[in-house]
Amino acid sequence: MVVSARNLRSLRKCQQSNCQNETRELINHFSTAMPIVSRPKWELRLTNHTIRALIRSGRLEDARNMFDKLKQRDIITWNSMIMGYTQRLEVVTAQNLFDQMPERDVVTWNLMISCYMSSRRTEYIEYARYLFDQMPRRDVISWNTMISGYAKIGQIDEALRLFYCMPEKNVVSWNAAISGLLQNGDVKAGIELFKRMPERDAASFSVLVSGLVQNGKLDAAANVLYDFQTSGDTIIDLVYAYNTLIVGYGQKGMIKEARCLFDQIPCYTSKGRSFGRNIVSWNSMIMCYVKAGYIKSARKLFDRMVEKDTVSWNTMISAYVHTSNMKEASKLLTKMPNPDIFSWNLIVSGYAQGGNLGLAYKYFQRIPKKTCVSWNSIIAGCEKNADYEGAIRLFVQMQLERVKPDKHTLSSLLGVCAESIDLHLGMQIHQLVAKSVLPDVPLNNSLITMYAKCGAIVEARSIFDKMKFHKDVISWNAMIGGSGGRRPFPVQIHGLRIWY
Template identity: 25%
Template sequence: MKPFLASLLESSLHSLQKLSSTHSHAIKHGYISDVYVSNRVLDSYIKSGFLGHAHNLFDEMPHRDTVSWNTMISGYTSSGKLDNAWRLFTCMRRYGSDADGFTFSRLLKGVASAKRFELGEQVHALVVKGGYECNNVYVGSALVDMYAKCERVEDALDAFEEIWEPNSVSWNALIGGFVQVRDVETAFGLFGCMEVKMMDDGTFAPLLTLLDDPMLCNLLREVHGKVLKLGLEEEITICNAMVSSYADCGSVSDAKRVFDGLGGSKDLITWNSMLAGFSKLERKDSAFELFVELLRTRIETDVYTYTSILSSCDEHQFFGQSLHCLVIKKGLEQVTSVSNALIFMYIQFPTCFMNDALSLFETLEAKDLVSWNSVLTGLSQKGPSEDAVKFFSYLGSSNIEVDDYAFSAVLRSCSDLATLQLGQQIHALATKSSFESNEFVTSSLILMYSKCGVIENAQRCFQQICSTHSTVAWNAMILGYAQHGSGQVSLDLFSQMCNQNVKLDHVTFTAVLTACSHSGLVQEGLELLHSMEPVYKIQPRTEHYAAAVDLLGRAGLVNKAKELIESMPLSPDPMVLKTFLGACRACGEIEMATQVANHLLEMEPDDHFTYVSLSHMYSDAKKWEEKASVKKVMKERGVKKVPGWSWIEIRNEVCAFNAEDRSHPLCEKIYLMVEDLTQEMKWFDSDNEFNYQASPLDVNHS
């Protein structure tokens, strides 16, 4: 081929106009009949992404060799068009062209990407027939990779053992397969058998993804030491994986040390990994600082950057709203994952932000199941529960398939509403959708039946899954018995959890402490609290102290509750103090209650709970001036009592109402009936003897 034609091909890459011009030049001067020249033009078209033009040239070529076929097959597999590549491969064999190692390697790569195991087996048979399995390391490695990507790790191991001299690609493909199926033991066993000189970033980066649990932190440090020993500490892919692994193992300081060690060679994945680590470990301030630092660099942020930082904004409304503005400025608001992160952020904010989440959902064009579930969760947690039930019905009528997360959320709303009939219908729907045995759906069913007073049904649901060692289900059952005042049964279940090696978590202790509180088991509850860290290796949180304060308060031990709060290693949060305030009110400790209330008013001046509790307490003590003073402060600060709501289930419809509510279309008839019932009660109270002897039929017809 003429040198100037080769030069034209090199310079015309990525430009269709230049490539077409070079192609025309080759035709004009008669070079295109040369198969070598045609192959070069064909390859240039494919490298520039113009597969259609390449195929047109391929069809027009008077002579084709194996390189011609391989070039086209490679182009289609690289573009993810395996079916086109397979048709070409079939034609290649039909026209008598011999497939070689490159043909099989490229086909197997396409099969691996598409996870088309049935085609991979056919290629493997042809490889064996052609004698490429053992003596061609590239084909052998491609076979290992294909089986590994299709999660047929035993077949991958068999293919690996057939290679006479496996190289680093072969080893990495095999290890990667066991990483994909999360077989930690085998993956690291193979790693131990691998020659040190073969180890590279393709070896370590996949292995590090397995080390995502605090229990594996020591193994992670050993791998880190190996990386340092081999001088691979500046390999960006390894460092990025290392940052993620240390964060997943809970060691954010080690993650930050690796991150800082990269200096100016960090890429966006490095920043995103560190951001995600801070977010996972709830180091929100650190995440914000890192995000601002990233914005000062010249690195362009992406979708993953925003989804990571938005997950840290659950308590920072101003920063979250500022990020929302930045998302709009970047034109990312219609990216589903980013909008989902924004929706989830807004539902973590106070209830007044729920409308922002709904507005985002309504304007999002490409809603997915996460979008629906996020709003459903928000309505279940923040909105009226009946709205969550209605929203679930909208989800059911959409084209999106309902999952276990949606069932769990709506069942929790049924729990809050205590709507047994509706809960049973959703239970039937969950069974029909094969989610009844899902641990999260089952736990929600347990809570729903418990709150609806049908503890027997809750127990039946629990029995179906208790053998699976589902911590979530055990916790729900303990809490269910706690709510029914069966504290000893809850303690027995806790003992069974320990004996059966079911993993305990923070929720377990919250549930069992609640059980002790509701059943007056003071000594047992305090022993559990004090044994959490030394015996069970779980550090008590504020919710555990709140449950213990409630336990002591219900038992009338207000001073002991005060001593417990003063001995807390954590600063008492509003939940602990509100619980203590309730205990003080129940025990008539007005002076102590006033001190706690003043502290609460400093922490949450806009929360109505403290004002209302103080007001009621002063009413009970007939301290009218103090009560008037509280009302005055509420008025000055614009704090209003949030009205309580009641609801009733009538023919599968939940009707919610509050005092003097007239929004119901049948409110006139309802109030007339209430007046009649009130008069009946007064009438019967005025004549106890008649009331005692009255027949139910007489009452119904009176």
């Protein structure tokens, strides 16, 4: 294969324009056709780009195969592979490559330290510190990685000690220290450090506001934004910080404060720079209204949106579904440009839980690509509305389409067996539970209820006893209730077969 600088430009162009299919074709072409011989420097550059592209596309094994076949590698080649394993937190493999490297630069050391710190395991944190102390030369990234790592695991004293020892700090260093203080609940020290910053960026305000919100200091966060907005200082994009505080107010039910903040989000346009309310701002405020039950206010804001995304549509559809206004929910689904699986599942679940199984099944049939959640929605609706035969038929169809059931599917089916007193089918579902999922408390409760209502008290007691200390009030009630002497409700599905 003849490789030229033109190939390198083609690969870069595809990556920059996010042309995934074209990038994948080029990667496949280069990784399979490239001769494994000593390469000139420009050809090694192409190899490095290909390896990095493979890693970015999630094909780490292919990148490693290509790496292992190379007769010529440079430090970028090695660093690329270590970065790939670091992103996957494959610490041992990354360390092995690190140990094999003929030479290392500061990027190599930083990658390995980051890998250790990201694992958050005590022994690896110690290894990270050992490497940090052994580094022949450190840069600001080395220090910031250690500070951030210590802060995230709660060792804020060690993080601050390194912060104050730094020969040179940048805004990221300050942000990491402030974030660490706030994560560990020291609000006063976090605010004081923020005030001492020689310079701030948008991330500084986002870190402070987010930390204050997490600590329940919403008014303090609002004051930070208000003081900066009225100070006339350098223009900084604070939209992310505003959005964070809006969500915080919404979680506390402080809807008036959230709306006031939403209306105050600054808008700025000058010299090629612009920022203001973005789609996240609108979605956050709409979600605040929805959670508080102010559906009309949410809809007014939704209708004012110039640009809506999938989250916007699904938030409003969900609001109508949860208030049983399926007419408006289905209207929005019809208007929605590109409904996703979550949109369809909301409508199916809404109609099914509301007792309109006909419309639920109609929309279920229209879903382009059904997921397990789609099947669960319609099956659970059948169970709730006593359409036991319909639930079992849907389960048979689900198996025919080779969709693997989950705990929710099996729990609904056990409910069907319990209500229809079908012990034989219930035992088949139990075998499927044992082979396909790890039972949790709710699923075990469903099994106990099924066996108890079907009169199989010995089997119910066996499951009850195995739960040991994980029983809840439902577990006890199911056992105490027993079978109740109910007569079976016949459910006959000819040719029923359950695949395990």
